[in-house]
């Protein structure tokens with residue numbers, strides 16, 4: 001049985017990935033997570049106590065800790081998801097994004113290289129490609145990197161470090177770039193969970209600008225299957241784009257959430273637009289399809305309905321996230337504070 005290090009495993013995508021990998025039962029899993037505001041150990045309830053899943057609390061910027069983790073757990077491969085991930089937070093303060101996404105990725109690459117891991121999968125974003133006009137062709141892996149926010153700039157910088165480690169040191173690395181994910185366990189600062197919880201609570205739904213920005217929505221399970229396929233079948237040094245064939249205007253997503261929750265349409269409030277707001281993202285995933293045999297299976301229509309049903313039926317998770325009680329889960333679980 002091989003051992004995978006999953007960074008950011010207590011976050012939205014990481015915890016879904018840990019759940020899927022644990023269910024598949026083919027690997028031992030070591031999760032490294034700093035438990036920032038976005039990390040939620042509740043997402044891993046029922047998993048972190050299993051024999052094959054170990055949780056390590058710490059930062060990817062901590063070189064000493066990384067050295068110990070690689071040595072003590074005999075890591076075979078890395079799935080790197082830890083990041084500061086929210087564009088609005090990066091606009092408010094860019095420095096934590098450079099620290100975690102750039103410096104943290106560098107430290108992780110160095111530690112993985114020193115430990116001679118077999119493969120490093122770097123999970124990145126389509127936002128590194130910048131923005132598209134309404135009639136532009138979707139992003140391919142050949143699209144130039146033109147990041148527009150501090151978040152996407154920090155992710156692009158990390159992608160380039162990964163590329164440099166392949167070319168300079170011969171490390172085996174694969175980079176994935178996906179479109180906007182949605183699904184269970186997403187922190188309610190991102191569009192779909194924020195609008196869902198606000199709609200369920202009868203709070204206002206803040207749509208930036210005219211709401212005619214376009215995002216391509218990818219169900220988190222489809223993304224996680226892509227990461228697993230990249231681990232198994234990706235070619236070192238290559239980039240694979242994952243998209244959901246799910247382009248929608250933001251305002252249409254919000255209107256659909258109103259229908260599915262039974263909320264009042266008058267809750268929609270157009271607020272000042274995000275500075276530098278990318279107008280449209282779209283992904284051409286044909287390389288992942290051809291080389292990895294990957295296809296998204298969730299339609300936005302069905303996936304959105306299932307996701308809203310998940311938030312409705314997981315009221316305790318939602319309440320703990322809204323109140324901040326989730327931050328105490330570590331102390332309750334391990335009997336010691338963070």
Ligand code: NAD
Pocket residue numbers: 007008009010011012013014032033034035036037038039040058059060061080081082083084085086100104123124125126155178179180181182187
């Ligand atoms: P998230 O914000 O939900 O989770 C990030 C996790 O990383 C959290 O558990 C947090 O505690 C942890 N973390 C943050 N800083 C850390 C550090 N210094 N050391 C260790 N752990 C740290 O993010 P997500 O939405 O799950 O995204 C996961 C990855 O996928 C990120 O790299 C992100 O850039 C990428 N991505 C996300 C989306 C999306 O739509 N959510 C789309 C494209 C790419």
Ligand code: TYD
Pocket residue numbers: 086087088180189190191192194206207208209211213214215250274
């Ligand atoms: P978000 O979920 O923050 O993802 P990203 O910025 O990485 O694409 O936002 C998705 C889209 O929704 C983006 O165009 C910004 C918009 N948005 C709103 O209109 N209102 C909101 O409150 C939020 C959080 C996002």
